[in-house]
Amino acid sequence: MFIGHALLAFALATLFADWRGWPARRALALGLVAGSFAAIPDVDMIYTAVALDVGRLNAGTLTQPSVFWDASRAVHRSITHSLLIALAAGPAFGAWAAGTSTSRRWLAVRGIASVFLASLVWAAWLYSGLSGAVVIGTFVVAGLVLARLARTRTGLSGSTVALVATAGLLSHPWGDLVTGDPPRLLYPLDVQVVEQTVLLHADPTIHLLGAFALELSVIWLAAVAVARVADRSPTVLLDPRAAIGVVYGVAAIVLVPPTLDVSYHFVFTILGVGAATGVLAAFPGSVSALAQRLRRGRWGSITGWNPARYFRLSWMDPPRLYAPSVDLDRLLDRYPSPFEAIFAALGAVTIALWSYGVVYVLFVA
Known part of the structure; x- marks a missing residue:
């Protein structure tokens, strides 16, 4: 759910700004700021670097997520996931x-904010010891950096x-309710x-598929938000090549049924x-074109690059590296925008998920 946390806040903020009539660039800036703040509660995973028992790592345990998650269980989804801390x-x-000047007014405001944030670190020390202070300290530093960048690079007011x-931080914990230990919302x-x-379902595999579907829905929402502010119709961007995802249903029979523990x-x-x-959507005809070039012993004219000339060696001169020159205008004219590729990929994953779920329910569960 790491990506979903950020994309949910990004999508909601972007759609809200678009609804309020903000220009596309400003709406996307608001969404990026919200998504960035929605992601920083997971900085509590830094504690894993201290608590992880390296001696337990071997070829067998590397495939067991519990080895990683157990190391962070003491602090993960607690301090930084609290709604009270977010508020x-x-x-x-x-x-x-808020302020970019050195006037006494802004210095006073920044001083009060600094004291308040420092008190959060002190409170975490009292309640959770050194681990809590390290986690909330990292959280505060990340928040201050993001706030400063948002203020200076986007032009948003304080x-x-x-x-x-606040909205980004408040949006974070809810996705964690279906993916493991629930967060301490009132720490x-x-x-x-x-x-x-x-639990979305008693069957652990169907529960995982449901959680994956929720994550995928959030990604779809973010993609639709971008398409909307860019004045692109999501329905036009759907690619029929996404139907290839239906063949993934065979994986339900071939693969070991996944669960939250091993997925x-x-x-x-x-x-x-x-x-x-x-x-395939981003580079239409690329496979057939590559095959033709290989048969002819030729490479594309877009770059004008012959791999045989990539290194030119000489007994008299030192080796020289020749970088390919790219005709950017021709490249952009020939290939579509990233929207088509993103929507084709999302469509394929969505169809693959439904195909896998149907086959699993009918033949495996």
Whole structure:
């Protein structure tokens, strides 16, 4: 769900800005800021670098996610995933980045925000010890950097950065409810709002497919948001080559049924189907063109590059490296925009997921 956290906030912020009539560039800037803040709660994974037992790593345990997740279980989805922390840190990030001058007014505002954020680190030290202080300290530094970049590079006001930062942080924990240990939504209060993982289905594989579908839906929403602000119709961008994903249903019979504990083989293969489809959409006719060039012993005229001349060696002169020259105008005219490739890849993964699910339910479950 790492990508989904950021893309959900990105999509919602971008669509909101578009609904409010903001220009495309400004709407996308707002979405990028929201998505960036929605991603930083997962900086608590830095604690894994300290807590990971390197002695347990071997050829067998590298395929077991529990070895990695157990090392972070003490702090992951606790401090930085708290709604209370988000409500406190978001406005402080915006206030710290609000002023660009050195006037006493802005220095006072930044000083108050700094003291407030430092108090969060101190509170984490009291409640969770050194590990909590390290995690929340990293969280604060990341938030301050993002807030400053948002203020100086996008032109968003300090109050807007504060609102977007708070909204991004608040949007983060909800996707974690179906993918593992539920986050501590009210940290530091000793109240667990959700006691256990929200099960989408009793069958662990169907539950994983449901969680994957939720993630995929968020990615679709982000892609549609970009298409909307770019004045492109999502329906026009659908590529019939995405139908190739239907063959992935065979994987339900061939592969070991994936679960939340072991899902790498499923995730990598289904994403591979999408990536291959996206490449075919981005470079139409590339496979047939490559075959023709190989048969003729020739390479494309777009680059004017002959691999045999990539290195020119001489007994008299030192080796010389010749970089290919690219005719960018011809390249852009010949190949479509990234929209087609992205939507083709998403379509292929979506069809592959449904195909896998149908075959699994009918013949495996």
